[in-house]
Amino acid sequence: MSTLHIVSTSPFDSNALLSALKTASQDDAILLIQNGVYAAIEAPHMSVMMALAPSGLRMYALAEDVDARALHGLTQHITKIGYSDFVTLVCEHHNSVSWN
Amino acid sequence: MIISVMVTGSPVSQQAAQSALSFCEAALCAGHQIYRVFFYEDAVYVGSALSVSPQDERNLNAAWSEFVQRHQLDAVICVASALKRGILNNSEATRYQKPAANLEAGFELSGLGQWVDACLNSDRVVSFGA
Amino acid sequence: MKTLTFLARQAPFGSSSAKACLDMVLASAVFEQQVNYVFMDDGVWQLVRGHAPEGIGAKNVMAALQALELYGVEHIYALEESLTERQLTQAHLQIPVRLCSRAELSALVQSSDVVTAL
Numbered sequence: 001m002s003t004l005h006i007v008s009t010s011p012f013d014s015n016a017l018l019s020a021l022k023t024a025s026q027d028d029a030i031l032l033i034q035n036g037v038y039a040a041i042e043a044p045h046m047s048v049m050m051a052l053a054p055s056g057l058r059m060y061a062l063a064e065d066v067d068a069r070a071l072h073g074l075t076q077h078i079t080k081i082g083y084s085d086f087v088t089l090v091c092e093h094h095n096s097v098s099w100n
Numbered sequence: 101m102i103i104s105v106m107v108t109g110s111p112v113s114q115q116a117a118q119s120a121l122s123f124c125e126a127a128l129c130a131g132h133q134i135y136r137v138f139f140y141e142d143a144v145y146v147g148s149a150l151s152v153s154p155q156d157e158r159n160l161n162a163a164w165s166e167f168v169q170r171h172q173l174d175a176v177i178c179v180a181s182a183l184k185r186g187i188l189n190n191s192e193a194t195r196y197q198k199p200a201a202n203l204e205a206g207f208e209l210s211g212l213g214q215w216v217d218a219c220l221n222s223d224r225v226v227s228f229g230a
Numbered sequence: 231m232k233t234l235t236f237l238a239r240q241a242p243f244g245s246s247s248a249k250a251c252l253d254m255v256l257a258s259a260v261f262e263q264q265v266n267y268v269f270m271d272d273g274v275w276q277l278v279r280g281h282a283p284e285g286i287g288a289k290n291v292m293a294a295l296q297a298l299e300l301y302g303v304e305h306i307y308a309l310e311e312s313l314t315e316r317q318l319t320q321a322h323l324q325i326p327v328r329l330c331s332r333a334e335l336s337a338l339v340q341s342s343d344v345v346t347a348l
Contacts, residue, residue, distance in 0.1 A: 084126050087132065096345070098229050212254060
């Protein structure tokens, strides 16, 4: 039993990611989409927030959204994936929460 | 797997409807079945047949309409959200004595029960908001 | 029967999210499913008693919270952390709710078939 947390708003603008990180369980995964991908940058502010995540939480960012926003040098514990992997993640987790 | 999708964000001012469409395309491509797509709140604007996009911009409404018709998907527009926002089919236009109906081909107006039904009959449910 | 969990995360006025979430909860209850209704983040403001939205041309949609029990929605939670952050206690709320910790919320999400956050 695990949950896919889909975060679609920027961490600089909303508390969606914070809520998702605090609610997530160890075997869950976080997928950043839309403006949520801004959380994937290498920045001290983000490291502090990510430290709230349970250990072992897997983190992904949607490639189409990352590329559209010219984000380079993503923090290394975040994996870039495409829509087909997004579908796979949905199937691998028994439910999902969309945090907007 | 049997998947249902809910969209709540506006196709005009937010990215939700675009993300949802790309997700649905990928899901079908991977061999999954889409039980229903449910449009709620501002996402009901996807069902307007009257939206006009500049020539160099993609018309998301047309893309959704084409997609649901090509794959014969069950695409439901929440009727309560739609009436408030001026998205009407013929029978609602007649019932409320409005000058025109504008529901895009491929979509149907129905209630929130359709969303609950989708939750009960799907293996996975994904929402696309703001 | 499926377990449908709703996370109400937005303030009651200023957007239609609170009403949208409430309508979904009521629709789910009509189908006699196991419904969990969780108020968290700014969503806990929805629970506050004494709303008087006439001056902003809004309906007091949250008055309907009183009717939840009639619809069979019995599992109503507020995230304790969100209440505390906003200096709210049970005494400020218009209906009795179960306070839940973050760990209890995580467990609730894990054990649900469908989770909808609005």
